[in-house]
Amino acid sequence: MNPDVVKEKLASRFGSDLIQVENYRGQVIVSVPGQKIIQICKYLRDEPDLRFDYLSFVAALDRMPGSPRFELVYQLYSTKFNNRLRLKAFAIENEAGDASMDSVFSVWPTADWHERETAEMFGITFNNHPDPRKLLLPEEWNVHPLRKDFPLAGSDQDTPDLPK
């Protein structure tokens, strides 16, 4: 896929200063502002020339000690045009340092479990998620193991086996 086409289309719709397009080893990576994630995802899915109708996964990166700390990654695919695109956006942090992001469940229902997993692993809140329970970890375990400051040997305060 030609990255310039995506860049042109997104820039004309959302403003060129907000969108960054990168081509690394033949893969298109688009960085967008987290506030507009829903509009941009809807646009990428519905635009007749793009049609990114398939979401492969949602993941997060912990950019500690950078600020904002958490970056979200959406890997998209178009079953119609056989194109792949990676969307990246920083999660929004409030004064207390809690990160949140709008859920893309309304755009791609497959985001459900991916976002639940990301939420528990990194401690990111997904707004408007229909089922914000934990997925893989025990409900009473209040740590976020995939954060970079979580010790590899496990947390010494909380253990997953013992309900508090």
Added chain:
Amino acid sequence: MSQVTNKMPDARSEVMELNLGPHHPSTHGVFRAVVELDGEIVVNVVPYLGYLHRGFEKTCENKQYHQVIPLTERCDYMGASSNSLVYAMCVEKLLDVEVPERAQVIRVIMAELSRIFSHLFWAGTHGHDIGAMTPLFYMLREREEIMNLFELTSGGRLMPNYIRIGGVGQDLEEGFVEKLKQFCDHFDQRVDEYETLLTKNAIYMDRTVGVGVLSLDDAIAMGVSGPMLRASGLKADVRKTAPYCGYENYDFDIPVQYGCDIYSRYLVRIQEMRESNRILKQTLAKLTDGPIRAKAPGKIFPDQQDIYTKMEALIHHFMLVIKGVCVPAGEYYECIESPRGELGCYIVSDGTPNPFRLKWRAPAFVNLQSLQTMSRGCLFADLIAILSSVDIVLAEVDR
């Protein structure tokens, strides 16, 4: 079928919650679901995962790149070679290393053998879940042959641990090609045998045709991939849409069915075994002599013979073991067609010997999400059949 009449006047009408699992033979691992039932009709299914969660991604972040390979194969132990393949391919892209021709062909052999391996066990246990005891014994017979092939060349029967970054671990063992040829020659006939057991079986068809329907729109929205997506009528296969390992040079078809039900998924998987065998037969002709690992000093392990005879090779080997390989900063998403669907590996590197982040896109994890959609309104006994048709490997779902 789903109408309940002749209710007694004082019958209680609230839904019944039934716990399925985590230890239940039909869940093929440790999977728990709370099923809400109205009589025998499934109203809702709420899956509870995580019983096999081992923190795979966290562990990978703390391992060197060459050390991650055995961990990947423990995700999907049914199609083990697919896992190490996608990981190795992703790291090779980041390292900018080209894999030699012979290694590519060997990788295709391993990937296709593990596809047959996985589908065989699926077909056997799927029949078992539905009440057909016999198929499993037939499937295990050929599965044993594949395990012997794996053992011959790599030493491991279930998880070969054979694929390395830049190529494969060692060259094919003597006698492997002949044994593979024997297997290819009789396997088509064996698939015919399997089909006599289930394909036209009236009981099997009654249980599966029109059950567990997942429309194409739903399948795409739910991110379903692999045989399940092809059984819903989309001709999508990463081997065709984005060929890797030289799949563009092989002549094979992508089986598609339009029934969207369990029976279609069965037909797709059976047909895929035939196509995999077709690819295996072609690999035998393409297997030319040559190196089995890329030559990239300081990145890829040197040949064992060189370590004994060349000083530089010994130094590189030592440094790779002690320090690991520093992958250039960048990120890459590689995906392949595993037996279960789009298996992806997303690696972010920050230039150190450990991955900054490794995300595993496990197809079974995503496919399982559609269980709710497929099973609402069906009978409880059908739920077991539907769960089985997803072909889950819980180690991959929970990672």
